Amino acid sequence: MDLRDLRHFLAVAEEGHIGRAAARLHLSQPPLTRHIQALEEKIGVPLFVRTPKGMQLTDAGHTLLQETPNLLALAQQALERTRLAGQGLIGQLDVGLFGSGVLDVIPRILARFHEERPEVKIVLHNLTKDAQLQALRERRISVGFNRLVPQEADISIETVLHEPLVVALAASHPLAVRPSLRLSDLEGMPLILYPNVPLRGLA
Incomplete structure (x- = not known):
C-alpha cells in the first residue's frame, strides 16, 4: 500500500461516490475503481459496499478511514524532514x-x-x-578542526584562523633579545611542545 492508495481511498470514503471522488482526484472513474479494488485485494478485506447510491464503508473501511489522515500526515512530515535534512537544516x-x-x-x-x-x-x-x-x-x-592539516586530494580544507607562532624563552636566553625568530634559529635546542604536535608544516 502506497500513499496514492491512501489518497484514493480517502477521496472515495469522504465523497461516498466513485464519480465525485474521481472528479476530485482528476481521474476517470474506471482507473479509480480498479485502484480501490486493488487496495482491497492488498489488504485482504472489502473496504466498501457498492450500492446504487454510492460507496458505503465497511467496518474495515471505517477503521482505515480513522487512520488514513494520520498516515498521510506522517508521510508528509517524513518527506518534509527528509528535505530539511538534505538542506542541512535538521x-x-x-x-x-x-x-x-x-x-x-x-x-x-x-x-x-x-x-x-x-x-x-x-x-x-x-x-x-x-x-x-x-x-x-x-x-x-x-x-x-585542527592545525596544520596537509593538503589531501579527497579532503576539502578551509582556513578559518591564522595564528602567530611564538616561542617562550627565559629572559636570559641569547635569543630573547631578538624581535623575531626563524625555526632554523631553534635548531638543536630542546623544545617543550604540546603532546602529539608535529613540527612538520610549521616553517
Whole structure:
C-alpha cells in the first residue's frame, strides 16, 4: 500500500461516490475503481459496499478511514524532514576537534552555526589529526578542526584562523633579545611542545 492508495481511498470514503471522488482526484472513474479494488485485494478485506447510491464503508473501511489522515500526515512530515535534512537544516552535525583548537575560535563558529540552524544537533568528537582525516573519509564526522592539516586530494580544507607562532624563552636566553625568530634559529635546542604536535608544516 502506497500513499496514492491512501489518497484514493480517502477521496472515495469522504465523497461516498466513485464519480465525485474521481472528479476530485482528476481521474476517470474506471482507473479509480480498479485502484480501490486493488487496495482491497492488498489488504485482504472489502473496504466498501457498492450500492446504487454510492460507496458505503465497511467496518474495515471505517477503521482505515480513522487512520488514513494520520498516515498521510506522517508521510508528509517524513518527506518534509527528509528535505530539511538534505538542506542541512535538521539532523546531526558531527564535529572533530583536537587539543587547544577548542579554546578560541571554534566555539564561536559552532555557536553561530547553532543560532542559524537550531534544529541541528552538534556532536563533538575528540580526535587527532589523522583520526579526523580517517573519520571524514568514512563519513563518521562532517567537519574537523585542527592545525596544520596537509593538503589531501579527497579532503576539502578551509582556513578559518591564522595564528602567530611564538616561542617562550627565559629572559636570559641569547635569543630573547631578538624581535623575531626563524625555526632554523631553534635548531638543536630542546623544545617543550604540546603532546602529539608535529613540527612538520610549521616553517
